[in-house]
Amino acid sequence: MKRFVYLFAFILSFQQIFAQTAPLSSTANIEQDFKKLNVLGSVLYVAAHPDDENTRLLAYLAQERHFRTGYLSLTRGDGGQNLIGTEQAELLGAIRTQELLAARRVDGAEQFFSRANDFGFSKGPDETLKIWDREKVLSDVVWAIRSFRPDVMICRFPTTGEGGHGHHTSSAILAQEAFTAAADPKRFPEQLKYVQPWQAKRLLWNTFNFGSVNTTDASQFKLDVGGYNAYLGKSYGEIAAESRSNHKTQGFGSARQRGEAFDYFKTILGEAPQTDIMDGVNTSWKRVSGGDEIEASLIIISQNFDPASPQRSVAALTKLLGMVEKVSDVYWRNQKTTQLKNLIAECAGLWFESYCTAPIYALGDNVDVSTQMIVRTDAPVTLTAISYKTDADKPDVHENLAPNLLKTINQSFKATELTQPYWLKYPHAIGQYSTGYLDSVGNVAQKTLPQNIPATMHVVFTIAGKPITYDVPVQFKYVDPARGEIYQPLIIAPAVTASIVNKDYVYNSLQPQNLQVKLKAFTKASGNISLKPIAGWRISPASIPYSDKAKGEEWTVNFTVTPADAHPHVAIIEAVAEANGEKSSLGFQQIHYEHIPTITLFPPAQAKLVNIDLKTAGKKIGYIAGAGDLVPEALQQVGYEVHQLTENEILNEDLSKYDAIITGVRAYNVSQRLVFEQPKLMDYVKNGGNLVVQYNNNVGVLVNPGPYPFTVVNQRVTDENATVTFTEPASPLLNYPNKITNKDFDGWIQERGLYFVSNIDAKYHAPLTMNDPNEAANKGSLITADYGKGRFVYTSLAFFRELPAGVPGAYRLFVNLLSNPKK
Structure with a gap:
C-alpha cells in the first residue's frame, strides 16, 4: 500500500x-476551486498526436463539470513539420510537448504521453502497431488508466479508419484494448507493485465532422459544450481557441467560438450514457467512506464564504483537511488533499x-535557492x-x-x-x-x-x-526588459559539454575537413577534448588540453578529419570531453520560443561523416525561405554558395547570376509575397535559369508554382524503403552530373515523399514512380519541364529530411536537380 x-x-x-x-x-479562482473540490469524477481523452485533442470538450469537462480531465497523446508529434522553425524529429517533439502543456494550462486538463514515437504519416494501423510495438505502447495506455483511474474514457478516432491516419486508428484500437486490459490483473502484472487494476465505466468515441467526413448523427448522445463560464469570463469555445492556438508549430491559431455547440458521442464499450456522460457514476463525496460528513461540511463552508475576506474560511478548511486526510480511498484522498491544500493557500x-x-x-x-513567501x-x-x-x-x-x-529563506542542495x-x-x-x-x-x-x-x-x-x-518547484527567474518577469526551468548540466558544430560532414574527395567543436563549461574545469578514433578516418590531433576554464566560459577547438580512402561510406564521430577527471560525450542545445519555456537538451556529442561519390555543377544558389528547413546548410556542406533571397532582390536584381534558385518547403503555402514574385521567377527560368520548388501541401497553395498546370494532392509514399522505378532513365535529372541508381535510394528516413502532384500537364516529364505496398505506382514525386531557355523542377521527395540526415543518395539526386546541363 x-x-x-x-x-x-x-x-x-x-x-x-x-x-x-x-x-x-483570485476570488473567481477560489469559487471555481470550491466547485472542483465537491466533484469526484475523472475523464481521460485518448488520441495520437498534439492537436488531435478536442480542446473545447476538455475545457468543458475540466472547467464546467469540474472533473479531473486528462489528455493522453500517444506521441509527442515528432514526425510532423514545423511551421515556425527548422527543428525536426525529437526536437520538434520536445517543442510540441511544451505546446501541449501550454494548451493544458489554458483549458484546465492534464497532459500525458506514451513511449510511442511519431515516425511520420502511416497509412494504416498494421504498420503503425508493428513499428510502435503494440504490446509495449498498450502497456503505457494501461498504466495511464490505472494511475489516472478515469470513470469515463473518450477516444478521438474510430477503429474503422475515418481518422485518415494509421496513428489515429491505432490510438482507438489501443484505447479499446486498454479499457479491458487495465481491469485485468493478469495483464501487465508488473505494474501492480505501484498501481491497481481499474475498470472505467464506459469508452466513448467523440464523433466528428471534419470537412467531407461526417461521423456524427442526430441519434448519438450529445453534450452542449458551448456554454459560458461567468467565473472565467469566457465561453468554452473561447477557451478552446486560446488553448489550441498554442500549437504554433502546426499553424493552428484558432478563432474564438461563441454560442451553442454540440459534441457527439458513440458508445464503444461499457454502459451507454442516457442523460449524462457520467450516468451510473457517483461523482459526489458519497462515493468514498466518510464522504457524507465531508460533503456536509464543504456545503456549509461554501455557503459562508466571503469573497471580500476569503481568509475567514481558512480555519474551517483546515479542519476539513483533517477529515479528508482520513479517507480510506487512496486515490481520492490524495486528489482532494492536494486540491484542498491549494484552496487553503488561496484563501489565506x-x-x-x-x-x-x-x-x-x-x-x-x-544549487543556491531562495524561497520567498x-x-x-x-x-x-x-x-x-x-x-x-x-x-x-x-x-x-x-x-x-x-x-x-x-x-526570504536561502538554502542550497x-x-x-x-x-x-x-x-x-x-x-x-x-x-x-x-x-x-x-x-x-x-x-x-x-x-x-x-x-x-x-x-x-x-x-x-x-x-x-x-x-x-x-x-514548490525550483525555477530560474529573471527580468527581461521587453517581456518583464520570466520563469524558466532549472537546468543541471555536465561539467563541460562538447557540441560538434555541424550535424553532417560530407566528403567527395580525400581532402581533409576542419571539424570544429564548441565547448562550454558549467563549472570551473580542466581537462582535454578528443574525438573517438574510427576505422577508415584519420583524426588530428589526438586530443586538445584545456585548463582553468571558468563557469560559463565558451571556447572552440579544431580537429582535422580526413578519409583514409575514397571508398564511399558513412561513419559516426563522437567528441569526448574530460573535465576534472570525468568523461562526458554530451553536447548542449537550447530551443527558444516565446510561447513556451526554453528547452535545454544534452544530445550525444556526435556528427555523421559521409564520404560519397559526388560531382557538382554550378556554384551559386539562391534560396527562397519557406516554412523552415535545413537544406541551405546541407548544400553549403558540399561547397555551394547559398544566398537567402529577399523580395527586393527577386523583384529588382538580375537573377541570372544564380545557377539555381530553390524554394524552401511549403513556401507557396506560407509566403504571401510569392504571388507577386512568381512572374519574376518564371522570367528567370525562361531566360535560362533553373528553378527547383520543394514540396507544398494541398491546403492553400497561393499560386501555381510551375509554368504549366499541375495539382498538389494529399498523396505520399510513407515507406522509406519503397521501390523506386526509373521510367525515364535518360532524364538529365538521373544522369547529370551524377549517375543515379537504385542504391541512391538506400538509407532514406521516415518517408520517400509527401504531397505528391497529380493532373500533370503533358509538357512535364516524370522520371520516377514509387508506391507504398498494395498501391498503384505514383509518378507525382518529381516532375520537370523545359520552359524557354531554362528548366523548372518540382519535387515532393523529402529532401528536407534526407539532406540534414546525411543520406548520400539524396545529396547526389538533389545536386542533379540543381545542375541543368548546358545545351
Missing part, C-alpha cells in the same frame, strides 16, 4: 507544482516560490520547516509570517541528476522511446508524464494550527 500512496502523491504533486509557483488566489492569501540564482548548474555543484491577509500562518528532500531532517523554523511582509528530458536520455528505436528511464520507483512515477519531475523545495506551514506541506 505504501507504494500506491507514494506513487499517487508524487504524480498529483507534480501536476500541481509545474504549472505555477503558488496557487492562483499565501504566496510562495523557490528560485535559483543562476539558470544552469553543473552536476555536483551546489508572503501572507497577504491576516490569516494565522507560521513557517515551520523547509528542505530539499522529503526524507531529510527538516530544520525547525517556527517563524510567524506577518501580514504582507515578504520573507547538491545537483545530482542531469535535467535531460527523460525520454531522450537513451538511444531509441524508430517507433518508440527507450524504457531505460523506468529503473526506480521515483522514475516509474514519471512514466507517461509530459516531462521530468522537477527539483522541489518542501515547505511546511502551520495554518490555523494545522501543519500543511507544499511542494
Whole structure:
C-alpha cells in the first residue's frame, strides 16, 4: 500500500507544482476551486498526436463539470513539420510537448504521453502497431488508466479508419484494448507493485465532422459544450481557441467560438450514457467512506464564504483537511488533499516560490535557492520547516509570517541528476522511446508524464494550527526588459559539454575537413577534448588540453578529419570531453520560443561523416525561405554558395547570376509575397535559369508554382524503403552530373515523399514512380519541364529530411536537380 500512496502523491504533486509557483488566489479562482473540490469524477481523452485533442470538450469537462480531465497523446508529434522553425524529429517533439502543456494550462486538463514515437504519416494501423510495438505502447495506455483511474474514457478516432491516419486508428484500437486490459490483473502484472487494476465505466468515441467526413448523427448522445463560464469570463469555445492556438508549430491559431455547440458521442464499450456522460457514476463525496460528513461540511463552508475576506474560511478548511486526510480511498484522498491544500493557500492569501540564482548548474555543484513567501491577509500562518528532500531532517523554523511582509529563506542542495528530458536520455528505436528511464520507483512515477519531475523545495506551514506541506518547484527567474518577469526551468548540466558544430560532414574527395567543436563549461574545469578514433578516418590531433576554464566560459577547438580512402561510406564521430577527471560525450542545445519555456537538451556529442561519390555543377544558389528547413546548410556542406533571397532582390536584381534558385518547403503555402514574385521567377527560368520548388501541401497553395498546370494532392509514399522505378532513365535529372541508381535510394528516413502532384500537364516529364505496398505506382514525386531557355523542377521527395540526415543518395539526386546541363 505504501507504494500506491507514494506513487499517487508524487504524480498529483507534480501536476500541481509545474504549472505555477503558488496557487492562483483570485476570488473567481477560489469559487471555481470550491466547485472542483465537491466533484469526484475523472475523464481521460485518448488520441495520437498534439492537436488531435478536442480542446473545447476538455475545457468543458475540466472547467464546467469540474472533473479531473486528462489528455493522453500517444506521441509527442515528432514526425510532423514545423511551421515556425527548422527543428525536426525529437526536437520538434520536445517543442510540441511544451505546446501541449501550454494548451493544458489554458483549458484546465492534464497532459500525458506514451513511449510511442511519431515516425511520420502511416497509412494504416498494421504498420503503425508493428513499428510502435503494440504490446509495449498498450502497456503505457494501461498504466495511464490505472494511475489516472478515469470513470469515463473518450477516444478521438474510430477503429474503422475515418481518422485518415494509421496513428489515429491505432490510438482507438489501443484505447479499446486498454479499457479491458487495465481491469485485468493478469495483464501487465508488473505494474501492480505501484498501481491497481481499474475498470472505467464506459469508452466513448467523440464523433466528428471534419470537412467531407461526417461521423456524427442526430441519434448519438450529445453534450452542449458551448456554454459560458461567468467565473472565467469566457465561453468554452473561447477557451478552446486560446488553448489550441498554442500549437504554433502546426499553424493552428484558432478563432474564438461563441454560442451553442454540440459534441457527439458513440458508445464503444461499457454502459451507454442516457442523460449524462457520467450516468451510473457517483461523482459526489458519497462515493468514498466518510464522504457524507465531508460533503456536509464543504456545503456549509461554501455557503459562508466571503469573497471580500476569503481568509475567514481558512480555519474551517483546515479542519476539513483533517477529515479528508482520513479517507480510506487512496486515490481520492490524495486528489482532494492536494486540491484542498491549494484552496487553503488561496484563501489565506499565501504566496510562495523557490528560485535559483543562476539558470544552469553543473552536476555536483551546489544549487543556491531562495524561497520567498508572503501572507497577504491576516490569516494565522507560521513557517515551520523547509528542505530539499522529503526524507531529510527538516530544520525547525517556527517563524510567524506577518501580514504582507515578504520573507526570504536561502538554502542550497547538491545537483545530482542531469535535467535531460527523460525520454531522450537513451538511444531509441524508430517507433518508440527507450524504457531505460523506468529503473526506480521515483522514475516509474514519471512514466507517461509530459516531462521530468522537477527539483522541489518542501515547505511546511502551520495554518490555523494545522501543519500543511507544499511542494514548490525550483525555477530560474529573471527580468527581461521587453517581456518583464520570466520563469524558466532549472537546468543541471555536465561539467563541460562538447557540441560538434555541424550535424553532417560530407566528403567527395580525400581532402581533409576542419571539424570544429564548441565547448562550454558549467563549472570551473580542466581537462582535454578528443574525438573517438574510427576505422577508415584519420583524426588530428589526438586530443586538445584545456585548463582553468571558468563557469560559463565558451571556447572552440579544431580537429582535422580526413578519409583514409575514397571508398564511399558513412561513419559516426563522437567528441569526448574530460573535465576534472570525468568523461562526458554530451553536447548542449537550447530551443527558444516565446510561447513556451526554453528547452535545454544534452544530445550525444556526435556528427555523421559521409564520404560519397559526388560531382557538382554550378556554384551559386539562391534560396527562397519557406516554412523552415535545413537544406541551405546541407548544400553549403558540399561547397555551394547559398544566398537567402529577399523580395527586393527577386523583384529588382538580375537573377541570372544564380545557377539555381530553390524554394524552401511549403513556401507557396506560407509566403504571401510569392504571388507577386512568381512572374519574376518564371522570367528567370525562361531566360535560362533553373528553378527547383520543394514540396507544398494541398491546403492553400497561393499560386501555381510551375509554368504549366499541375495539382498538389494529399498523396505520399510513407515507406522509406519503397521501390523506386526509373521510367525515364535518360532524364538529365538521373544522369547529370551524377549517375543515379537504385542504391541512391538506400538509407532514406521516415518517408520517400509527401504531397505528391497529380493532373500533370503533358509538357512535364516524370522520371520516377514509387508506391507504398498494395498501391498503384505514383509518378507525382518529381516532375520537370523545359520552359524557354531554362528548366523548372518540382519535387515532393523529402529532401528536407534526407539532406540534414546525411543520406548520400539524396545529396547526389538533389545536386542533379540543381545542375541543368548546358545545351
